[in-house]
Amino acid sequence: MRTDKDYQNRLYSYKRNIYLKGEKVGRDHPSFQPGINAVSENFRLALNPQYQDLFTTASHLTGKRVNRFNCPPRSIEDLLKKIECVRALAQYLGGCALRCGGMDSLSGLSVVTREVDQEFGTDYHQQFLKFLQYMQDNDLVTSILLTDPKGDRSLRPYQQADPDMYLRILEKKSAGLVVNGAKLFGETAVQDELTVAPTRAMTEKDGPYALSFSVPADYDGVTILCKPVQAPKRKKIKAPYADYGYPGITITVFDKVFVPWERVWLCGEWKYAGRLSSLVALYHRTSYCGCKAAVTDLMLGAAALVAEYNGLEREKHIREKLAHLAATAEQVYACGVTGAVKAKPSSSGTFIPDPIYINAGRYHAGMNIFHEYETLSDISAGQGINLPTEEDFLTPELDHFTKKYIKRKADVPAENIWRLFRMVDEMLYSEQAGFWQAAGLHGGGSPVMERLTILANYDMDAKKSLVKRLAGII
Amino acid sequence: MRTDKDYQNRLYSYKRNIYLKGEKVGRDHPSFQPGINAVSENFRLALNPQYQDLFTTASHLTGKRVNRFNCPPRSIEDLLKKIECVRALAQYLGGCALRCGGMDSLSGLSVVTREVDQEFGTDYHQQFLKFLQYMQDNDLVTSILLTDPKGDRSLRPYQQADPDMYLRILEKKSAGLVVNGAKLFGETAVQDELTVAPTRAMTEKDGPYALSFSVPADYDGVTILCKPVQAPKRKKIKAPYADYGYPGITITVFDKVFVPWERVWLCGEWKYAGRLSSLVALYHRTSYCGCKAAVTDLMLGAAALVAEYNGLEREKHIREKLAHLAATAEQVYACGVTGAVKAKPSSSGTFIPDPIYINAGRYHAGMNIFHEYETLSDISAGQGINLPTEEDFLTPELDHFTKKYIKRKADVPAENIWRLFRMVDEMLYSEQAGFWQAAGLHGGGSPVMERLTILANYDMDAKKSLVKRLAGII
Amino acid sequence: MRTDKDYQNRLYSYKRNIYLKGEKVGRDHPSFQPGINAVSENFRLALNPQYQDLFTTASHLTGKRVNRFNCPPRSIEDLLKKIECVRALAQYLGGCALRCGGMDSLSGLSVVTREVDQEFGTDYHQQFLKFLQYMQDNDLVTSILLTDPKGDRSLRPYQQADPDMYLRILEKKSAGLVVNGAKLFGETAVQDELTVAPTRAMTEKDGPYALSFSVPADYDGVTILCKPVQAPKRKKIKAPYADYGYPGITITVFDKVFVPWERVWLCGEWKYAGRLSSLVALYHRTSYCGCKAAVTDLMLGAAALVAEYNGLEREKHIREKLAHLAATAEQVYACGVTGAVKAKPSSSGTFIPDPIYINAGRYHAGMNIFHEYETLSDISAGQGINLPTEEDFLTPELDHFTKKYIKRKADVPAENIWRLFRMVDEMLYSEQAGFWQAAGLHGGGSPVMERLTILANYDMDAKKSLVKRLAGII
């Protein structure tokens, strides 16, 4: 397994194919640093004996101890540990672990490559397992890339005026495919490999869009457009919360990219496009049942600490809100646990969690995220937003103003107050906060997607039958 | 195990000690019939091979197959089955099973009698196990009676002007106790035995109020005041939904009642009053994670059927609401499952579910119940409330009006429409509906109680520590 | 102006054309009494000098002082007083005044009859004014009847398999029309006159359904099917709240009814069907801005009194909920006031309130009604539902149980406690409560209808233009 330095050195060696604000930059650009810091912690913790059980597992391919994020779940236990692991890591980082997506796309592919082979006699699964072992052995980080640009949203892929509105097979060659198009969303600037899968179910006419493969992040023909997300900036009063962050949102363009057959996971088998898309989403929403609980854990911890510093922690109406936050975190997590407990093995041996509970969990998180921000803003009474700047706080001639006027309870030092409210300010009112709100609502699929998935899997007729019997309708 | 007839015959043989609207009546009074019908189904289904695995289990005392409602859970499996069993029964009855409370008070007592013995060297547990075996062998139904009248809510039990505001030990005798007071809420008119436990934690001065015991429902000195809940009344167009119902809410008065020692479960050990009270509530909230999910199942089934009959089942905004109902049902249930999965054995071998998840589940149900009523009323557009009465619907000379003007889609017979909307009317707009709304909000403890219980069990310091580390506060 | 006795005597003299549970009954059937009591109060208060300014006004036709409920608003002042009057009356009755609908259909007709005449050269308006003067001079009560049975909801009126699914013109004769069909919802058992109007906009092919007229409630060919709503029943401990109530919901069938021309208000002018329908709804929603505020006033008063009796009125979380109820009542009312302040005169001189504010007010009320029930149930902690029955409370031998165990604060007599919680029980958990919940959600149009009306009247392009300018989009 790699050290954080190994990860960083390899990353910094990649070809320059990222545009950041009009410039071509290397992975060592400071804008990516908060994201690289976050991913690096995963490598550090995986080597830490205390976290080993959670963050690593024995590969079912080689038996070697490898990073859990490169392992599709082989049991209910694996699924439960995955959720724990994601929650613990997000708690530690104060936000996104940036690695779940890769685990989730690998998990989905480990199921579907086998199912396609079973139906069509293809040979995707063995190729995929080789790739999986390569990922495990080299301890690499891959992505989840699903969302296409989509163009006119009222038209299907094959109906678009511009045929590239969904990533597509341009040409089949003996050695592989040529593909063209783009994938939106992702954090590909800090990842080693790019794994793509369809964004939706396809019809027969959409065949060329039923496409999945993996290529290295700096591969020929790949261009990454990165929109940075400003992480909190600290000069001297450092804090882990301000060290980690999002490395920027990317549009990953595949401009006539050649993919060799041993890296292709779906190629025109349109009947399985929706299956793959929904399975990757399902695994990702399972991760969310851990990470969104962690997001709430942090909101809760911050709100409780603010209440303590303000001397209001015994107030009933504050406690009511803290309890509601705690309940929300655990309801989301409980849906994840139940989805894991009710998981079933697929033909490849990978376990598939129950879609109803997983979607109910992610849905609940998405429906509550803005209210959670409201609660922390409410309990902290907007105080973070009026904090002296770090520079003013550190200007000795202003001490009589800055340290004096932020004091609260006598036994809490001014610096602690500053540190807490600065973090609250960064959590709630920064550019990054805006990004996390959007991620909280839409990441892994907006609530509307979970509602659709629940309905698609729910036995509504059984519920109608209960009522028919009770009403005496024959 | 008893048949439904056995249950009814024994019930009808009880001494007349119930007041109903100013009159002393027998258990065969028609007002109790809907409740007796509901309980009877449990006996019928327990003898039905299809339901046997869910509704019965092997006694850990005798190894004999007995009704699950008389068995404290001895494993995670038992807890999971208990939730399934309650959900299935509530789905079948279209409402309350009327038996969970007894299971839940027996479960709590099976833990606490042992713990008290361990601390004080008393002999409650063996006596209790004898009683439990008596319950199992005779297949009896007992109650959950916790709530005292409480008088002035700002005073503790021992401070009340009238010392009977909480049920208390009046006198200790060699053969047993004399007790005095009352317990509010319950459905004791259709139960064989009365089991009581404290409603709250007690202090040393509240000693005489730390009291738990069981006596037969028609025991000397027991008077039951019953406030009936009008069940839906049908004349000719019968339906199971209208056959089952609530037998009336009771105030059970204990007027200088003598309880022999072999029926006493707590007698002054005030340190365990809160433990017993909160454990019984915990087991009862576990039941709610099943039954409240069933309540939502019925709302959902009815709403889906209304949408179908109205030809609106594909409408997006209707489907959004159906999905939300489904998600709510499964979120509540998932909290129950997770509470069971994370259960731990007590010293007596009875398993105790995790209080955080169970309370988060019951809390979620309570917070959503009115909105669920709103959703069904919304989707059914108030149509049930304007339905022709049963008598008008059956008056042939009005056929041209009644059957004609309730028609919707051509292929749905007028009678089916009438049956569905009549049930919707009974579900939403009847006296019984009002009762179930209150039960949905308060039964097993109002949301405020679950918030307090979550906070009491939650490791808030751990959450603050996460934030302190991230903020750099030492 | 009539006395309450005048109103009752005339009502009792009407021909028997009401079916109640399969029987043909007179207006003196006890089932209608609570509704008659409510209407009677309006007559009593109109003669009470204290209420005269609010409940009566000078007729613009005759200059005579007449009941405000028979007067279309001729000014902003009239609209403001109308809202006050409805709020005051609903506060006094603890619920529906049962007279607003008539005022609102007369108001809509006073506008549209003139507009139709202006476009088509017809003579509806003068005929209508004669009818209006007849209503004023005889101080009669009329209805609001809009909702048709509608049959298959995916088809327009003229497309229905059964052409009577919307009330229609069967035949035009020299002396008048023959009409056939039915109208759902209404309280026609206690009204003197039936006024009907279309339920929706019509297309040219729907011509025969563009129909409005008035006939006496016991007119030839009219049959009323009444579904009773059980009002609270008291035996000895009387209270005004239990005296008033809803007289039953009616389906009013028009079976080949002949309507003379002088009672016809719309007859095939399909372009004005939607105008009339939406204006009557607008006036009715204006009434709701008063009556729904009053509904909340009662919830608030009851909750505040419960908190006082329980000694919890200073608790912050209780006060938070009371403030929220107060804010909701006044937000609804403020929308009504603003709708009135921004009213404009129509060509007939009748003032039309601003549809956006009126609909925003009714919408807000509808969106909050279930939450208000939840709040009162929450603050009263389900206590009403476990109250001793009236008969038990009055049984002297049970005094030691009933009066003893409902006591709270020392200075509040047991009877006051009983009276308050009995009223709370009736407000929340009775059959009537279910009816008012439905009325609160759907009466005057469900929230979905107000959303549609707001959108239909809102200048959305102006809002888009604001954004275009700010975004620099030309």
Next chain:
Amino acid sequence: MRTDKDYQNRLYSYKRNIYLKGEKVGRDHPSFQPGINAVSENFRLALNPQYQDLFTTASHLTGKRVNRFNCPPRSIEDLLKKIECVRALAQYLGGCALRCGGMDSLSGLSVVTREVDQEFGTDYHQQFLKFLQYMQDNDLVTSILLTDPKGDRSLRPYQQADPDMYLRILEKKSAGLVVNGAKLFGETAVQDELTVAPTRAMTEKDGPYALSFSVPADYDGVTILCKPVQAPKRKKIKAPYADYGYPGITITVFDKVFVPWERVWLCGEWKYAGRLSSLVALYHRTSYCGCKAAVTDLMLGAAALVAEYNGLEREKHIREKLAHLAATAEQVYACGVTGAVKAKPSSSGTFIPDPIYINAGRYHAGMNIFHEYETLSDISAGQGINLPTEEDFLTPELDHFTKKYIKRKADVPAENIWRLFRMVDEMLYSEQAGFWQAAGLHGGGSPVMERLTILANYDMDAKKSLVKRLAGII
């Protein structure tokens, strides 16, 4: 009246007393520019004949046409126009007008200086009117400064360990006062004058804290600590939305500042501290009834335009959300209108709006603000956050990627799409967005403050009496 240039030139001439990130800077620092742009528009529009009626009014002191923001309302009409004016200006600026606070503190002072004079025979009012005329004649901008640092929130002002936790009178001299302390929140970097008033009601012992006065913004002893709020930054694709912004939140420190008597408005008359504080808040919440409606107008306009560009504007579930936004805007505004309509004159002739409606309006806005952000994020589906950066969008070699992959409907140019989603990104996901969320929740007083104010002014006994009569409680 001044031109925008006059305003800017005077501002730039002020003494350097602002600290920005550790440096002392002039008002011409670029960080303040977006705020200065916003204020400048007010000067420009006031000279624009089209806006004159709204933005200016005749001074009641001199009869001259002056800026409305320097005029306390002398009539209901003035109050209605003030709300219109604020809504129009906030719509135009896409956010805060930065001038309402001054109008609101002047309005409150115009009432209270007179009332204090009446009780104590002081001479504040005439001095204040001179100052008001000076403000009007010179067309200056003043502030609303209420919030003190407060220190330990469980102690009153006079109990604090550090006596400066609330701004206080340090010494009275013959020519004026010496004051010490600080005021939190405000935008004093772009204002000419600083007007301060107490933050809360005071007791007799808090006398030295009952203090109000005005001094120039660069006055001796005044130090301003400014925490910047990053406005959206555009390089080439300019847009008005990105030109305006918040100039930074200030802590204004008064370090032994001397205030001459002719600038003192309250000086120890502790009984009027609460009156002044609550009146200034009331006027400010009246402004919010206009500006919060405008905030929603912009959310609505943006959401509607996104739906149009995405081709989803006819979707029912989208329209449902648009209607809800429109209703919220108008409910808030209607509360403002009703508060104005029910205003009463004070002894000074200034009109005081009704506190219940104004607080109900601001409360409703505050309770809904996060949900509005959620709605816009939901409808725009997080798309803004993945937009190519401006620099990438303008890089010709990337045209084939950036312009290609953001296309939607054929007839909407890529630049318009970019402009709209860029503005949405700035509205939702920027540092500034976080600031406006906090302002939307807390500005003018958090919802908890409005609840308290409503309760303080509400006749709760009247509501209890309604219920007592109906319940028959004497």
